[in-house]
Amino acid sequence: MIYEETDKLPDLLKPDNSADEEPYSTLRPAILSEYVGQEKVVETLQIAIEAALQRDEPLEHILFNGPPGLGKTTLAHIIAKEMHTRIVTSSGPALEKGGDLMGVLTNLEKGDVFFIDEIHRLPKVVEEFLYPAMEDFAVDFIFDKGVHARTHRFRLERFTLIGATTRSGLLSSPLRERFGIVRDLDFYEEKELVRIIKRSASILQISIDEEGAFEIGRRARGTPRVANRLLKRVRDYAQVRAQGSVTRSVAMEALALEGIDGHGLGEVDRKLLSTIIVNYKGGPVGIEALAATLQLESDVLIEVVEPYLLKTGFVTRTSQGRKASEMAYHHLGFTAGGKSRNMELFAGVKKKTDG
16 A cells, blocks of 8 residues: 555645656665764664664664654655665555555565554554554454454564654554654754755756755755755756756745745745734634634644744744744734735735635
């Protein structure tokens, strides 16, 4: 069961499924020594992998937590490669019934990596099948019902489960406690994103200077996936308008055309901030009310849009709801009272609200 992300994500954060998907896939590092950033996570994995190889046994089960695009899936594939084994991938929503999971588990070979993305979205009945599989490497089949019910325990090959989640708080305690290695992935620093962009540019044979890479990196929301997506959009612009060479000015022009401002905020981010300021007088406002106003799923706001705004200080989260910070007012051109110095922006928000 191969998982493809189909959630309603803002365009900036969607996985790339365009015609050049094959070259894009080569942008992912294949081994840990090529992986940029997340130094403590990488060091932990290097030690764990080396120890497991010396003992000739599979790795402990691993849980990665963090916003989309930070490299959880990439790390899962790297681990499988470093362990010289294959990887089988699925997702929480795709495993709807216990039989779906049983079919995967019973076909795993010794040492295989079983990767479940968005593992917090596993149905409860499926999750309960995982407990004995993770702990005892066995699953229980139940035959018949009532007084004639019989149980048969099927032994599994020892495997490594790697779970990825954007909301670790939604994981049940019994499931979380069965992971031997739990690591949080954080947003990347600009210098790390510049290294990623320069590496990707080399692979894609894009001519880019240091300032051009920095301009893309500082607008990439601390996220490698976004950095690579923006690089490709800037490449297209440079090819058509700038003889194929990416400089700082070319990057600025291309990203302005894409609607990405100097802080890396896109249209959805600015709409969210403007809605809090204009519609709800700066907040606090509940996430469900925001989602309804913006006509987006609340999960998309919580998992995809909000983390970067919280990290950069544009939004604060309180027990009563979300509030726009002073930085958000200043960035969008609003006064402290919520009046906009940018009349075009305010008119757009007001028109959407009235409609």
